[in-house]
Amino acid sequence: MHTLLIVEDDPFISRSIAATFKEKPFEVLGIAKSVSQARELLELQKPDVCLVDIQLKGEESGTALAADLDLLQIPYLYLTAQTDPYTLAEVSRTNPLGYIVKPFTLASLWSSFSVSWQQYISKQKTIFTVKVDGYLYKIDEADILYLEAFDNYCYLHTTNKKLLLPRTLKSVRESLHASYYFTPHRSYLINLKKVTNLGKRTVEVSGRELPLSEARRPELLKILK
Incomplete structure (x- = not known):
């Protein structure tokens, strides 16, 4: 089950959203009425996703939290519900998954949210994350050329990277x-694409010749055809 934080200062809207998501595979971690409240909740627990009203009461808007x-x-x-030039300029400095325009029905809320969320989840599933020498690498799995075993380690090869x-x-394969x-x-382990x-005994991956066992060749030939 995924977790959600709602940042909305209208109690009727926030309660309605919470009721809608509780019927879905989401746990509502909390409802914040301001950016400061949201930050306090974020210190306690990190949600999987947030719904953030842009125009919040208080000194900071939703874009500050974003x-x-x-x-x-x-x-x-x-x-x-805001489309004025100033708001658009502030929003352009952030990276939301999408927008849900007020007023909305609860059905349209869920429909708009689920489309953006599924696109995000689908993209995340193809990102391989690994920490090497203190650096965190996020690599699109489609960019991996092949992986090569090396004792209890392995090399990951892309077009312009070779990471141990x-x-x-x-x-890694799992x-x-x-x-x-x-x-x-x-x-x-090679990327078929x-x-x-x-x-006969080799397979070429982006111009790099790698060994191919005799037993594995018929299956690979069938897949490529």
């Missing part, structure tokens, strides 16, 4: 979400 959420890498959608991952090839990977040899040529 800037925090961008830094925390917490996705959010705006709730808004502190994980085994088996461990954490990938995409279905377009194939094991041509026990020490390699990057295969450029197939030999």
